[in-house]
Amino acid sequence: FYTGPIDRYFNFRLGRLGYRTLSFERFEGDGDYQGTAVMNYCDEDVPYTRISEHKHFAPWEQEKFSRTVCFREFSRLAGPDDAPYYPIRLAGEKRLLNDYIALARSTRGVSFLGRLGTYRYLDMDVTITEALAACDRMDTLLSTQQELPPFFTDPV
Ligand SMILES: Cc1cc2nc3c(=O)[nH]c(=O)nc-3n(C[C@H](O)[C@H](O)[C@H](O)COP(=O)(O)OP(=O)(O)OC[C@H]3O[C@@H](n4cnc5c(N)ncnc54)[C@H](O)[C@@H]3O)c2cc1C
Known part of the structure; x- marks a missing residue:
């Protein structure tokens, strides 16, 4: 297989x-950045396609963390050394x-x-x-x- x-x-x-691939930009902050795990951005003038906020993937753990970690995703053509995503x-x-x-x-x-x-x-x-x-x-x-x-x- x-x-x-x-x-x-x-x-x-x-x-x-x-293939298209993604570049990820990490940023951190206090509390809750966007209130949900994934927010998509479809407007042409926004350079990233979505933001993932990882604490929302495990809502049952939210009480434990006062800080938050998010990633912006920038879509681009994959070169030979990039991870092939789409x-x-x-x-x-x-x-x-x-x-x-x-x-x-x-x-x-x-x-x-x-x-x-x-x-x-x-x-x-x-x-x-x-x-x-x-x-x-x-x-x-x-x-x-x-x-x-x-x-x-x-x-x-
Ligand atoms: C960036 C991105 C975002 C996505 N977002 C979503 C989403 O929001 N919602 C959703 O439902 N789906 C999403 N998907 C789709 C979903 O994640 C994939 O379709 C799914 O993971 C595919 O599973 P797979 O087993 O086919 O492939 P993969 O998850 O790619 O698994 C293939 C495995 O094969 C292994 N492998 C490859 N070559 C070899 C080798 N030669 N020897 C041994 N092992 C090897 C790899 O290491 C990997 O572990 C997303 C996919 C990507 C790439």
Whole structure:
């Protein structure tokens, strides 16, 4: 099972798929900064896309902390050394993705899973649903001694 970037698995043999990444800016303060875990900023004139305030992820611990830690997220194109966060999936990437899918389908002994293995943006709930479905299917295939597929979910 491979859950890293599909292009990296093949050593970028066909080229690099495009990703967006984030730069994080940490800041601290007293008390409660924004009253919620995540606030999104969609206006064009705001350079960051959201602010996460971590104390709100564990509201049951709030009484313990008088200070707060927040992170602003700045979206940008990922370079080769950046963490690949969001697949871009425009026309050029989709063409290249199709070539990587063909390569994956002709490769034995590996199943590509998850957001990077299938080059799709996935929310957590979808990720978990797909992982459980893959486990069920795996169970059936292995119990009948069938080979596991390169993809449990169609990446296109
Ligand atoms: C910046 C960002 C913000 C997000 N915000 C939200 C949100 O607000 N709400 C929401 O629902 N979802 C959000 N998501 C989506 C969600 O976090 C992901 O879709 C989900 O974590 C994907 O799970 P995954 O298991 O497919 O991949 P990952 O969580 O990336 O796990 C893949 C794992 O494989 C490991 N791995 C990779 N290559 C190798 C290798 N060669 N050998 C061994 N291990 C390897 C990695 O280390 C990693 O642990 C966000 C995602 C990102 C990137």
